[in-house]
Amino acid sequence: MNTQELRALSDEHSAHNYHPLPVVIAEAEGAWVTDVDGKRYLDMLSAYSAVNFGHRHPRLVEAARRQLERVTLVSRAFDHDQFGPFVAELAELAGKEMVLPMNSGAEAVETALKTARKWGYEVKGVPADQANIVTFEGNFHGRTTTIVSFSTDPDARNSYGPFTPGFRTVPYGDVEALRAAVDENTVGVLIEPIQGEAGVNVPPSGFLTAVREICTARGALMIADEIQSGLGRTGTTFAVEHENVVPDVYILGKALGGGILPVSAVVADRDVLGVFKPGQHGSTFGGNPLACAVAREVIAMLRTGEFQERSRTLGAHLHARLGALPPEQVREVRGRGLWAGVELNGKARPVSERLMERGVLAKETHETTLRLAPPLVVSQEDLDWALDRLEAVLSEM
């Protein structure tokens, strides 16, 4: 089938909950994808950081292939030989003691919220059903009914009520508002160290440190959602490292599955994750052998520091070039490492469409922000090729 026929099928039979660019991808390797007509594009989005290591990285494909020949799913009713090593290796990477594996990012966020509440009642001693969790304006943590309960994006929320109570939302970056919102019944503060969907918003310097201090002073868990910001994207394993902050809880996902399958996890110390007893939480596919085998390879690749280093050095180059774009076209550039939110003076959708025509796949977030997040394996030459095209497209708008 050709592009037209395939797009017509999607249009007719898929719910219209996305507005994809009109490209139909058939194959991919590294930083490049190929459409059904054989045209090649540089992937400057990386599936929102799920493809940090590029498409079909040979080490990850090999790990998956090896595991496909052995065992792929047993459920948590039985242990398997990839599980223990996976949780031990991921805990070590994060400097924590325990891991609770899930599949999608939203499930891991739900798990972290349940962890904070259970910890609040059973360890902190909050009175029954009185726990609150503080979140930030512009947040994106996934799409479940509870998670959209504290979204501030009308599209994410409207028509999904009634909502889950127990959440308070304060402006991102506002220390005093956070301090005022946290009380004796606050069990957690849920934060993206850099807000991804909101447009790659980097908080004011010192903010993560202040969040850490407030959480420590009030006995609340600092919960870092590093699903998009973590695992090398910003030039460090975790984005909280830019302020040398250690949260109580990490939420990981996206790149943890190596771009092959969904793998997510909550990582924390025993005094936190130790609250779960058998039967109190779970997931049929969470921590399955195939997921663990691929994620173990991801962890091994991150241990070398090579991908973080690429993100740092290529990221500096990316931001230098984006910073030199003319102010008539670009209002602001935000981000860290190989991650940028380019705030345009006009609409971003026509820019991503024209980039696509020239062989560069990027995507707008909200009306006027272009988000760039190339795979960390991208070469400087390819990155420059894409930036040349962005320069050309902006100059003709």
Ligand SMILES: *Cc1c(COP(=O)(O)O)cnc(C)c1O
């Ligand atoms: C993508 C994302 C999620 C949700 O992950 P899914 O796998 O889509 O459920 C949660 N938090 C952040 C910060 C994300 O970027």
